[in-house]
Amino acid sequence: QVQLVQSGAEVKKPGASVKVSCKTSGYTFAPYDIYTSYDINWVRQAPGQGLEWMGWMNPTSSNTGSAQKFQGRVTMTRDTSISTAYMELSSLTSEDTAVYYCARAARGRTPGKTVDYSYHFDYWGQGALVTVSS
Amino acid sequence: SYDLTQPPSVSVSPGQTARISCSGDNLGDRSAYWYQQKPGQSPVVVIYQDAKRPSGIPERFSGSNSGNTATLTISGTQAMDEADYYCQAWDSETVIFGGGTKLTVL
Numbered sequence: 001q002v003q004l005v006q007s008g009a010e011v012k013k014p015g016a017s018v019k020v021s022c023k024t025s026g027y028t029f030a031p032y033d034i035y036t037s038y039d040i041n042w043v044r045q046a047p048g049q050g051l052e053w054m055g056w057m058n059p060t061s062s063n064t065g066s067a068q069k070f071q072g073r074v075t076m077t078r079d080t081s082i083s084t085a086y087m088e089l090s091s092l093t094s095e096d097t098a099v100y101y102c103a104r105a106a107r108g109r110t111p112g113k114t115v116d117y118s119y120h121f122d123y124w125g126q127g128a129l130v131t132v133s134s
Numbered sequence: 135s136y137d138l139t140q141p142p143s144v145s146v147s148p149g150q151t152a153r154i155s156c157s158g159d160n161l162g163d164r165s166a167y168w169y170q171q172k173p174g175q176s177p178v179v180v181i182y183q184d185a186k187r188p189s190g191i192p193e194r195f196s197g198s199n200s201g202n203t204a205t206l207t208i209s210g211t212q213a214m215d216e217a218d219y220y221c222q223a224w225d226s227e228t229v230i231f232g233g234g235t236k237l238t239v240l
Contacts, residue, residue, distance in 0.1 A: 041229065051169075051177065051220050053229040065227055101176060110183050115164035118183055119224040124176040 002026035004102050004125035011131045017090040020128045022102030029083035030059035037061075039105040040085040042076065042119060044098040052098075053127045056105060057085060101126040136163035136225040145238045152208040154235045156221030166204035167222040168197060170215075171234075177220065181206060213239050225238060 023132040031037050037044045037060040044052050045118035055066030064076045075088040080099060085102060103121035139157045146152040152192035156166060166184050169177035179188055184204065194209045208215055216239045221232040 005139055043229075043231075050218075050234040051171075051231045053166070053231060056229075067228060095187075103177075106182075108183070110165045114160075117224055118165045119229065120167040120179060120182045120222060121169075121177070122179055122182075122188070124178070127176055 002104065002123045004104060004106045004123055004130045006100075006102060006125040009129040009131070011133065012092050014093055014132060014134055015134075016092050017088055018092060018096075018130050019086055019088040020100050020102075020130070022085045022087070022125050024083045024085070024104070027104075030078070030080040032060070033057065034060045039107070040076075040078070041103045041105050042074075042087045043101045043103055043121075045101070045127075046095075046098040049098075054087070054100075059085065089130075092130075094132050097130065099125045099129050101125055136196070136228075136230050138221055138223060138230050140219075140221060140232040142233070143236045145240055146208075146211045148213060148239055149210055152211045152215070152237055152239075154206045154219050154221075154237065156204040156206070156209075156232050157202055158223060158230075159205075161202055161204055161223065162200045164223050164225070166197065166199045168204075168206045169220045169222065170193075170217045171220065172217045180219075182189045191238065208237075211239055213236075215239060 005023045005024045035105040039056045041056045042054040057064045059078045078085045104123040106122040108118040159240045168181040171177040184199040185197045196207045
């Protein structure tokens, strides 16, 4: 069965960086054919708040994309030998205190729609709490 | 940027039908997705591509999407359905989430 297992909770000082890992199993993490690969996305949730999408990475191509808010501050990488994705966030402030989730994205097509690209998250990690405090 | 708007809260009595809306400019032109999140747990997709249910999701969950509004409908709502629900869409290589709706079953 598909599983995404994340690293544990972290406490960081303002200005520091944090790197969260997401170890996957139960499927082929980085297949040769990019069209059969699943992106790994990162979503965070501040205490008592909603879900906030941060960005995606394709394990086969290593291509990435991120929300404008995080551009220049987030780095998404992977180690295909251990089927693990990583998200590093730099220049932390107290506003970065949140639970960080990795999620596998299922892509597809929805004929008949003007925007026919389908993209949603079918499996999620358990979350990693990152606390930024002086 | 593309925005999705959800009501902050919806209340329903057990056994009744709950409807949670998600509004966005011409949302019906793209697929809508719904996630359920219970306290202390990771989100779970309950509806994808507007109206499809993943395996393991009860039949009482259904979805629709037309015009500017997608709707998640829970028929015969049970106490276990009390949770936060988030809609999601894709736009210009970005993922957008609605602000979330807290469903209370009372």
